[in-house]
């Protein structure tokens with residue numbers, strides 16, 4: 001196959017504020033510069049608009065190895081958007097809709113891969129940003145890829161690192177003001193850095209400088225570097241490098257950012273196909289383009305049309321979303337994106353969010369919540385989420401969720417796990433995580449069955465009325 005030469009990063013660019021970049025950055029920014037894209041040294045705050053001198057690269061129509069990945073639509077919902085399907089990867093099939101379990105640092109926190117498999121999970125997503133910083137994608141590559149490295153033999157995803165670079169790397173929630181006491185949504189606070197904090201991620205046309213949350217080192221991510229990192233990590237499904245905006249950014253900034261993300265998507269494809277040829281000995285890795293556009297219908301639809309015209313294997317729906325608009329935004333995207341390619345919604349797991357996403361056409365989604373809240377002793381039941389540290393569970397010898405067939409519920413009681421948590425025993429994290437993951441995976445599996453059986457509306461009504469019914473007890477209204 002033919003591709004135009006890759007657009008490589010200028011390796012001698014210096015980060016804003018003239019902070020010398022670390023040796024680590026220099027070592028990682030491998031590759032030769034074949035076409036110079038000038039890196040703006042200005043921060044996002046100083047310059048928003050992508051430069052006018054961008055030369056659109058000639059994109060190939062596709063790559064012959066893309067046939068090693070596939071998606072088949074099964075049953076369609078009457079609304080024309082929701083559907084079941086099967087994603088085919090070199091490490092196995094994923095029946096969709098599917099919940100993707102998050103294993104940020106190549107581990108689902110506190111849970112062995114064999115237990116992740118036993119609870120019914122089909123696939124795991126790790127974070128390119130975290131694994132790039134620690135232990136480094138070269139080590140994961142040398143281990144034979146993410147699945148081999150972590151002892152998981154099923155399909156895997158990695159995100160592009162964009163979200164973490166621009167959120168964790170900058171301490172987004174602490175440093176960039178995402179709170180409701182900031183500017184109104186779309187109100188134009190394009191440099192919403194909280195008072196007293198330093199911006200630690202700087203976006204320019206070519207990529208992002210960011211500060212490691214581990215040791216403060218400066219690092220550079222560009223579309224090409226993200227592709228090299230993700231090819232090294234070796235997941236079956238990867239995401240194109242995109243710019244994360246907040247709901248507070250002005251519409252003007254969202255438009256400019258969208259153009260930057262589109263250009264980055266083109267560069268990701270070119271570098272991805274180059275690496276696919278270079279690494280022909282490795283299983284094919286699929287690349288998903290990421291749809292941004294915040295809460296604006298015209299921008300979301302435009303982003304879908306732009307990315308749908310590129311030879312991506314699937315699509316991620318990203319960016320800041322307000323909960324009440326989630327289903328609507330997913331629906332816009334489903335209407336614009338090609339039917340025969342899978343759609344992943346990044347970062348949701350609450351039952352209402354999941355069901356809205358499914359009926360509006362999302363095939364897969366991931367979220368850290370099931371394991372994150374477990375470590376704070378919160379457990380899911382059909383009748384809502386409860387905190388196991390509450391005294392009411394001290395002598396409660398029922399399982400977390402009666403009838404749940406997970407390894408935790410078939411063996412252990414609320415009283416026992418309450419004790420473990422109070423005694424600060426690590427096993428409480430493991431046991432609650434297994435149950436919460438099983439609960440979430442089952443919620444989605446049953447949604448899939450309901451679509452196939454034509455009973456989705458009834459299923460959704462039962463799930464939501466039970467979960468949000470305000471019963472005040474994990475055992476429902478009868479207890």
Ligand SMILES: [Zn+2]
Nearest residue numbers: 404406409435
């Ligand atoms: Zn359970």
